[in-house]
Amino acid sequence: MPILSLLILFPLAAALVTALLPRANASLIKGWAFVAVAIEFALSVYLLTNFVPNTSAMQFVEQYDWVPQFGISYHVGVDGLSFWLVMLTTFLMLIAIPASFSEINDRVKEYFIFFLILEAAMLGVFVALDVFLFYVFWEFSLIPMAFIIGIWGHERRIYAAIKFVLFTMSGSLLMLVAIIVLYFATGARTFDLLELQKTITPATIQPWLFCAFALAFAIKVPMFPLHTWLPDAHVQAPTAGSIILAGVLLKLGAYGFLRYCLTLFPDASREFAPLLIVLAIIGIIYGAMVAAVQKDLKSLVAYSSVSHMGFIILGIFVFSQQAMSGAVLQMVNHGLATGALFLLVGILYERTHTRLIANFGGLQKVIPVYAFFLLVVMFASMGLPGLNGFVGEFLILLGAWSANPMYTVFAAVGVILAAIYLLWAYQRAMQGPVTIEKNKTLPDLTRREFVLLLALVVFIVLIGVFPNFVLNPMQASIGALLNPNAVAGLVK
Amino acid sequence: MTFTIPEINLFPLLPALIPAVTAMLIMLGDALLPGKNKSYLAFLALIGLALAAVQTFMQYNTEQRAFNNSVYASNFALGVSLVVLVAAFVTILLSVDYLNARELDFGEYLALLLGAASGMILMALANDLIVIFLGLELFSLPLYVLSAFWRKNNLSLEAGMKYFLLGAFSSAFFLYGIALLYGATGSTNLQTIAGGANLAHNVLFLMGAGLLLVGFGFKVGLVPFQWWMPDVYEGAPTPITAFMSVATKAAAFAAFFRVFLVAVFPVLDASGGIDWHLVLAVLAVLTMTGGNVAALVQTNIKRMLAYSSIAHAGYILVALVAGGENGMSAALFYFAAYAVMNLAAFGGVIAFEQGGRERLTLVELSGAAQQKPWAAAAISIALLSLAGFPPFAGFVGKFFVFNAAVTNGYVWLAVIGVLNSLVSVYYYLGPVVRMYMSPPSEDWQPTRARTPALLTGTVVIVVLLTIAIGLFPSEVIQFAQAAGK
Numbered sequence: 001m002p003i004l005s006l007l008i009l010f011p012l013a014a015a016l017v018t019a020l021l022p023r024a025n026a027s028l029i030k031g032w033a034f035v036a037v038a039i040e041f042a043l044s045v046y047l048l049t050n051f052v053p054n055t056s057a058m059q060f061v062e063q064y065d066w067v068p069q070f071g072i073s074y075h076v077g078v079d080g081l082s083f084w085l086v087m088l089t090t091f092l093m094l095i096a097i098p099a100s101f102s103e104i105n106d107r108v109k110e111y112f113i114f115f116l117i118l119e120a121a122m123l124g125v126f127v128a129l130d131v132f133l134f135y136v137f138w139e140f141s142l143i144p145m146a147f148i149i150g151i152w153g154h155e156r157r158i159y160a161a162i163k164f165v166l167f168t169m170s171g172s173l174l175m176l177v178a179i180i181v182l183y184f185a186t187g188a189r190t191f192d193l194l195e196l197q198k199t200i201t202p203a204t205i206q207p208w209l210f211c212a213f214a215l216a217f218a219i220k221v222p223m224f225p226l227h228t229w230l231p232d233a234h235v236q237a238p239t240a241g242s243i244i245l246a247g248v249l250l251k252l253g254a255y256g257f258l259r260y261c262l263t264l265f266p267d268a269s270r271e272f273a274p275l276l277i278v279l280a281i282i283g284i285i286y287g288a289m290v291a292a293v294q295k296d297l298k299s300l301v302a303y304s305s306v307s308h309m310g311f312i313i314l315g316i317f318v319f320s321q322q323a324m325s326g327a328v329l330q331m332v333n334h335g336l337a338t339g340a341l342f343l344l345v346g347i348l349y350e351r352t353h354t355r356l357i358a359n360f361g362g363l364q365k366v367i368p369v370y371a372f373f374l375l376v377v378m379f380a381s382m383g384l385p386g387l388n389g390f391v392g393e394f395l396i397l398l399g400a401w402s403a404n405p406m407y408t409v410f411a412a413v414g415v416i417l418a419a420i421y422l423l424w425a426y427q428r429a430m431q432g433p434v435t436i437e438k439n440k441t442l443p444d445l446t447r448r449e450f451v452l453l454l455a456l457v458v459f460i461v462l463i464g465v466f467p468n469f470v471l472n473p474m475q476a477s478i479g480a481l482l483n484p485n486a487v488a489g490l491v492k
Numbered sequence: 493m494t495f496t497i498p499e500i501n502l503f504p505l506l507p508a509l510i511p512a513v514t515a516m517l518i519m520l521g522d523a524l525l526p527g528k529n530k531s532y533l534a535f536l537a538l539i540g541l542a543l544a545a546v547q548t549f550m551q552y553n554t555e556q557r558a559f560n561n562s563v564y565a566s567n568f569a570l571g572v573s574l575v576v577l578v579a580a581f582v583t584i585l586l587s588v589d590y591l592n593a594r595e596l597d598f599g600e601y602l603a604l605l606l607g608a609a610s611g612m613i614l615m616a617l618a619n620d621l622i623v624i625f626l627g628l629e630l631f632s633l634p635l636y637v638l639s640a641f642w643r644k645n646n647l648s649l650e651a652g653m654k655y656f657l658l659g660a661f662s663s664a665f666f667l668y669g670i671a672l673l674y675g676a677t678g679s680t681n682l683q684t685i686a687g688g689a690n691l692a693h694n695v696l697f698l699m700g701a702g703l704l705l706v707g708f709g710f711k712v713g714l715v716p717f718q719w720w721m722p723d724v725y726e727g728a729p730t731p732i733t734a735f736m737s738v739a740t741k742a743a744a745f746a747a748f749f750r751v752f753l754v755a756v757f758p759v760l761d762a763s764g765g766i767d768w769h770l771v772l773a774v775l776a777v778l779t780m781t782g783g784n785v786a787a788l789v790q791t792n793i794k795r796m797l798a799y800s801s802i803a804h805a806g807y808i809l810v811a812l813v814a815g816g817e818n819g820m821s822a823a824l825f826y827f828a829a830y831a832v833m834n835l836a837a838f839g840g841v842i843a844f845e846q847g848g849r850e851r852l853t854l855v856e857l858s859g860a861a862q863q864k865p866w867a868a869a870a871i872s873i874a875l876l877s878l879a880g881f882p883p884f885a886g887f888v889g890k891f892f893v894f895n896a897a898v899t900n901g902y903v904w905l906a907v908i909g910v911l912n913s914l915v916s917v918y919y920y921l922g923p924v925v926r927m928y929m930s931p932p933s934e935d936w937q938p939t940r941a942r943t944p945a946l947l948t949g950t951v952v953i954v955v956l957l958t959i960a961i962g963l964f965p966s967e968v969i970q971f972a973q974a975a976g977k
Contacts (some may be wrong), residue, residue, distance in 0.1 A: 123615055157929065173913055174910060181903060
């Protein structure tokens with residue numbers, strides 16, 4: 001069964017079907033979109049049940065000629081690095097689509113079409129094994145997201161959408177040149193990733209190509225000081241857009257570092273690692289400090305992403321098995337926890353039409369179930385033991401210690417700051433007396449919202465208690481990645 | 493004294509002759525056939541173009557020469573001819589409702605359009621400077637008239653006049669250049685010129701080549717010879733603007749490539765002197781940057797597309813600088829990609845110009861996606877393709893061109909090219925943002941006029957081609973690579 005092609009093509013086909021549904025019947029369109037992402041998730045469960053751990057080889061591989069004149073092929077496959085990210089994508093889509101049901105009532109059809117196209121593009125990025133194919137999916141994922149922000153976003157949505165596109169493109173266009181140079185420099189005359197990994201990129205150009213790729217990925221992650229598009233995009237996007245943006249799109253950048261920078265430019269990666277680590281640590285602390293002073297709950301969560309993504313980059317570039325496992329795990333964790341946080345902020349916004357923390361206060365008494373979920377998710381986000389965030393951050397800090405204890409010392413400041421800004425926000429928004437009169441009658445979670453949050457929290461707890469079921473399948477791939485001699489072993 | 497009459501072989505010229513003959517038949521039909529509205533003549537024109545396209549396709553890989561080697565039907569020339577024929581075909585489909593709505597005459601319009609196509613193809617097939625000039629004039633004169641074809645519209649008249657004056661001026665440059673090259677080498681045949689020795693420091697040769705560069709630069713719209721383009725593009729009837737932007741560019745670039753890659757570069761490269769590749773590279777940078785930066789501040793969509801067309805001339809020039817097989821095939825692919833996406837963009841613009849609205853400004857496009865969702869989608873896809881987003885044709889075109897640049901050692905040119913693409917993203921997104929994300933403007937009365945079926949169908953087809961060439965470029969690339977050899 002060509003499961004990966006099916007995963008990419010099914011959302012596109014579902015988008016086409018959506019385009020043909022009657023515009024007036026919004027509930028039919030919503031229902032169909034949910035069915036589509038549910039089927040898509042079911043397809044990815046097939047992946048889950050058939051995935052073979054303990055090997056670094058690519059699985060479910062498909063390869064067809066695409067543009068043979070340039071050695072471009074449609075080559076897809078999954079290994080321990082991309083496997084959980086594929087699962088995360090289909091799962092978060094399953095959350096994001098129903099999360100939009102009450103928020104989106106205008107131009108419903110286009111909305112779900114863009115989301116389904118976006119899902120295909122994101123999955124394509126994770127499973128592509130051809131650099132050209134990867135680039136096509138990478139760039140293409142911009143378009144639907146820009147529309148989602150620009151059409152259904154908040155007040156400054158157009159500004160945010162254009163900024164998002166221009167920032168991301170400025171990095172990725174240089175990557176395009178680097179991809180072409182790579183094609184010639186290695187002498188392999190192919191864009192196939194696995195073939196390119198077998199060649200050695202000449203040492204003279206490795207740093208240049210690394211920088212071009214790294215710039216594209218660093219903007220997407222985003223790393224300090226390239227993060228300025230993120231608060232705008234996150235805050236302005238509709239709730240589901242923020243969930244997917246934080247949950248999946250940011251991971252594209254971190255995944256790019258793992259899959260492309262580390263394997264294609266191993267020497268340059270080690271050479272530039274200290275720089276990236278320093279930037280990551282600055283990002284961790286800076287993101288947390290800026291988050292702490294936000295008045296807007298949604299931008300608080302947005303800046304917390306800058307901080308958390310810093311941990312992931314730190315975990316990647318200290319080159320240790322533990323830290324890198326932690327980084328990949330943390331990608332999944334951040335997707336779940338931040339996705340849940342954006343969902344919670346969105347739920348509150350729908351009820352109050354404000355995101356300012358000052359406009360809340362004392363809501364714990366009014367909406368206790370909501371407050372419970374918020375607290376759990378915040379605990380996960382700040383890395384409380386027993387919840388998923390703890391495992392990831394702990395592994396990263398542990399791995400970083402063996403590389404350089406100072407890394408851990410500084411990065412750990414971020415953990416403390418996270419506790420400060422999250423708990424302080426919780427205190428201001430949820431505890432104390434109810435300050436605003438009309439907040440006294442806020443309705444608590446609906447059944448739909450409850451189920452969505454419960455689904456997220458179940459996985460947050462599950463990964464927190466049994467992290468090994470996530471960690472084990474990725475070990476072989478990470479081992480191969482860290483040992484350059486074994487990289488060739490990635491190929492079957 | 494004995495004359496040997498050269499063997500006359502019209503076969504290689506058929507791609508140019510068939511449209512010319514069709515044009516004459518249309519003129520006859522216009523005079524003799526009954527009826528006030530002669531829109532049915534469009535069928536005749538389409539049949540002629542289709543026949544010419546089939547003939548062109550059949551001639552592929554035959555590489556015939558005629559008229560004492562002054563016509564050379566190389567694969568590259570035939571590829572360009574196909575682009576011109578397809579552009580003319582689509583233009584006629586886009587024109588039918590446009591002409592009917594404005595009560596313009598079909599007979600003259602079609603005859604002139606086919607005449608222009610014939611001239612463009614002749615220019616592409618030419619292997620001799622005089623034949624190139626013939627082709628140049630043969631397509632320029634009908635285009636001057638076509639630009640001014642909407643007589644009741646002052647902008648159209650202005651466009652025609654401007655185009656005519658500046659075009660005549662540039663033709664003079666071109667002709668003077670030919671004369672100087674003839675003086676330097678004693679021939680107008682490209683191969684003979686290429687064989688000339690010790691010409692690199694010959695003042696006549698250098699000036700001649702320089703003047704030809706100016707002439708070509710004017711026709712394809714290189715900075716600093718681009719000034720006529722925005723006014724002409726804005727004022728001319730929109731289908732004609734579409735045709736000019738696509739076909740003129742392809743034909744003039746075809747001759748540009750031929751002259752410089754076959755004759756000028758080999759002579760200069762062989763004997764040192766100024767690096768003309770570098771001169772052209774600088775022109776490419778100026779053109780890309782100038783076009784893109786000027787496009788940023790446009791408020792009228794046709795003017796914006798005019799500046800975008802200038803910028804794209806810059807990208808194609810990058811392929812010329814790269815030269816070689818890669819450059820040729822990259823350029824041919826780019827012509828094809830540019831043709832489909834630009835025709836799609838202008839087709840979308842025409843759809844919005846229905847119902848008495850002309851001179852479409854960006855503000856007027858606000859909220860248009862809810863008014864005409866399909867036309868808005870067509871323009872958006874075309875613009876995203878022009879901006880170089882995958883998986884559309886424009887992306888593969890740019891990839892191919894930058895690939896050629898990198899192959900031939902012009903990495904820096906490729907970097908400037910992609911940075912220019914980034915600038916262009918901003919203005920290409922402008923209309924998209926307006927149409928989808930802005931609310932309709934206050935003083936804008938929505939049109940209830942339905943888009944005619946023929947127009948819709950045509951636009952859908954070119955949009956699908958834009959997507960198809962982007963998704964499955966392999967066949968077109970193969971075709972283009974055969975032409976590079």
